[in-house]
Amino acid sequence: MQSEYNEIKVTPRILMGPGPSDVDPRVLRAMATPLVGHLDPEFLEIMNESMDMLRRLFQTNNVLTIPISATGSAGMEAAFCNVIEEGDEALICVNGVFGQRMTDVAERCRAKLTLIEADWGKIIPPEKVKSVIDKQKFKVVAIVHAETSTGALQPLEEIGRMVREHDSLFLVDTVTSLAGVPVKVDEWLIDICYSGTQKCLSCPPGLSPITFNERAMNAIRNRKSKVQSWYLDMNMIERYWGSERFYHHTAPISMIYAFHEALRIIHEEGLENRFKRHRLNASALWAGLEAMGMKLLAQEGYRAPMLTSVGIPEGIVDLNVRKKLLGNYGIELGGSLGELKGKAWRVGLMGHSSTKRNVLFFLNALASILSEEGYKIERGLGIDAANQIFNSIS
Ligand SMILES: *Cc1c(COP(=O)(O)O)cnc(C)c1O
Secondary structure, eight states: OOOSSOOOOOOOOEEESSOOOOOOOOHHHHHSSSSOOTTTTHHHHHHHHHHHHHHHHHTTTOOOOEESSHHHHHHHHHHHHHHHHHHHHHEESSSSSHHHHHHHHHTTTTTTTEEEEEETOOOOOHHHHHHTTTOOOOEEEESSEEEEETTOOOOOOOHHHHHHHHTEEEEEEEETTTTTTTOOOOTOSSSSOOOSSSSTSSSOOEEEEEEEEEHHHHHHTOOOOOOOSTTHHHHHHHHHSTOOOOSSSSSOOHHHHHHHHHHHHHHHHHHHHHHHHHHHHHHHHHHHHHHTTTOOOOOOOEEEEEEEEEEEEEETOOOHHHHHHHHHHHHEEOOOOOTTTTTTTEEEOOOOOOOOOHHHHHHHHHHHHHHHTOOOOTTHHHHHHHHHHHHHHH
């Protein structure tokens, strides 16, 4: 009998928003691998290899380096709820939506919050952190590496050293940055670091890679109260991913297959090559947009190559342009959140989506749509500027 519901069919898209990014077909094929049990010896080997490849990506020797079975926000939740107990002092740096989300999560863990804020698009100056932690002791200092709401890329090394000197835990969100720019967990003295799969790892959404060092694990082991989340309690999750293989929850088998293949692709390309590719494509995009008279919103010198916020020109209606981009070109672009809503677009060049072809196709499409919408622009300027960057390299 014919089903009254249609089989899923979607129009192919070019994903150039703030995530998810495009996925290599190899990752999708891996997801179609038949299921085995979550304690099957062959699956345990896939878990071991995944942890190994993830340690290389995070540049860490931390034993507890695993994917949480849920999206990036669950990594954020796991990071905070494991180390924070009621009344603990937490310092949170906020310069966009994801820093704000951290304050919400930490507050629900009953932390006592202190905030350092910066304008959206700007980084948090390390001196500002120093002046606050010199005066008061915090259990945790938290910051976002690449703030996806603005495209600002936060330098971490100096802050990491200061936080360690003050004997606090350094908690960092690398959801957008991991696999697009270097994330050196050990060298930068990061104690707790989480990410997501659907940004520069180019794997579908559904997992949150996370790593805890011994200092963080000691804080968890020395808690006075139980971790309030049963699902995200690292004491128990550690026993499943570690040698005990103690059942906690059923691992999302197909997602782990995808994760394993995405990590293989990353290490085949090599981290340095991957970072270089992200930088090159971003430089070309920035040159193109600026040549078209558009304004990049993140602080110069601190722009994340995987996510660009660009101001919407006067008189141009955000949604009209994004509808045409999607309908006529299949390009998905991000609108903006919070303070920048309606004022900026977010262009993602993440992982598998970060290609020369996407940069040129997008600049061409945007120029054409903007001139239809009445923005005075000389055709070809953006493409020429981008090509100059590409040609200067090859
Ligand atoms: C996307 C994102 C998150 C949230 O991840 P989800 O997978 O959407 O839950 C957290 N932090 C940053 C910086 C992000 O870009």
